[in-house]
Amino acid sequence: MVNLSKVGDQNYKAYVGPLDRYDFMGATQFRLLSTLGLRSHHKLLDFGCGSLRAGKLFIPYLDASNYFGQDPNQSLIDEGIKKELGESIKDIKKPNFSNLDNFEVGFNEKFDFAVAQSIFSHTNLQLTKKGLLAIYNALSDDGLAVVTIIEGNDYKGVQEWSYPECTTYQPSTIKHVMNEMGFKWRRLYWFHPSQTWFVIAKKKSRLPSFLDTLFLLGGEEVGSSAYKKQHFLSNRLFSIKKKLKRLKGL
Numbered sequence: 001m002v003n004l005s006k007v008g009d010q011n012y013k014a015y016v017g018p019l020d021r022y023d024f025m026g027a028t029q030f031r032l033l034s035t036l037g038l039r040s041h042h043k044l045l046d047f048g049c050g051s052l053r054a055g056k057l058f059i060p061y062l063d064a065s066n067y068f069g070q071d072p073n074q075s076l077i078d079e080g081i082k083k084e085l086g087e088s089i090k091d092i093k094k095p096n097f098s099n100l101d102n103f104e105v106g107f108n109e110k111f112d113f114a115v116a117q118s119i120f121s122h123t124n125l126q127l128t129k130k131g132l133l134a135i136y137n138a139l140s141d142d143g144l145a146v147v148t149i150i151e152g153n154d155y156k157g158v159q160e161w162s163y164p165e166c167t168t169y170q171p172s173t174i175k176h177v178m179n180e181m182g183f184k185w186r187r188l189y190w191f192h193p194s195q196t197w198f199v200i201a202k203k204k205s206r207l208p209s210f211l212d213t214l215f216l217l218g219g220e221e222v223g224s225s226a227y228k229k230q231h232f233l234s235n236r237l238f239s240i241k242k243k244l245k246r247l248k249g250l
């Protein structure tokens with residue numbers, strides 16, 4: 001289980017995840033989105049933006065008014081602005097924020113890209129479906145969303161939102177949900193220390209190809225001693241084997 005601080009914890013960094021991953025988890029979101037084609041003229045939804053762990057990179061990168069962060073905890077956003085970016089960023093880059101907390105999208109916009117990092121790792125199935133659909137509906141026709149989910153046994157708890165504890169879902173459940181909603185989607189191998197990234201689009205042609213996911217979308221920290229379990233080769237070999245079996249109809 002990820003060691004997150006409790007609600008009300010004063011530390012704006014520890015509230016969103018392990019302190020020693022604050023920098024990495026922001027950087028990896030930025031690297032993933034820019035690898036998938038995020039450019040400064042695009043509009044980006046950062047659903048559950050927290051203390052701007054990723055926003056501190058996205059906001060300066062994007063053109064003014066193109067960053068849209070949503071999080072019910074305004075104090076996290078305020079701390080992120082104050083301690084990571086400086087108040088002047090508001091005038092220079094004009095980021096947009098919403099505190100809507102009902103898993104709808106709080107902006108009347110169509111987005112080129114959306115990211116929800118470690119949001120659907122805290123939701124029950126109903127809230128997961130609601131949030132995923134809201135994000136999907138807020139995408140432009142060519143838009144792409146990336147979300148993380150933890151693969152494991154299906155969450156059986158009673159809470160809609162479980163925090164700082166995490167929820168997990170079997171790969172077959174995730175597949176069922178994505179297909180049921182009519183999403184075009186792929187599981188990514190983009191490295192995450194504890195979760196799995198998925199990419200969602202309205203058009204299949206917008207998804208990275210299977211080969212791109214294997215060879216261009218890795219996200220590992222080369223030579224890192226911090227993350228020994230990156231499983232670069234075994235992960236991919238297993239997946240190629242599965243794909244070949246499927247193609248041969250075995």
Ligand SMILES: C[S@@+](CC[C@H](N)C(=O)[O-])C[C@H]1O[C@@H](n2cnc3c(N)ncnc32)[C@H](O)[C@@H]1O
Pocket residue numbers: 015016017025047048049050051052053054070071072073076100101102103116117118119161
């Ligand atoms: C594990 S943190 C991840 C934050 C951010 N995505 C990141 O990677 O740093 C989970 C975030 O979900 C936010 N959250 C809680 N309830 C939410 C809701 N109803 N809608 C959107 N975000 C919510 C929390 O305030 C917290 O910032």
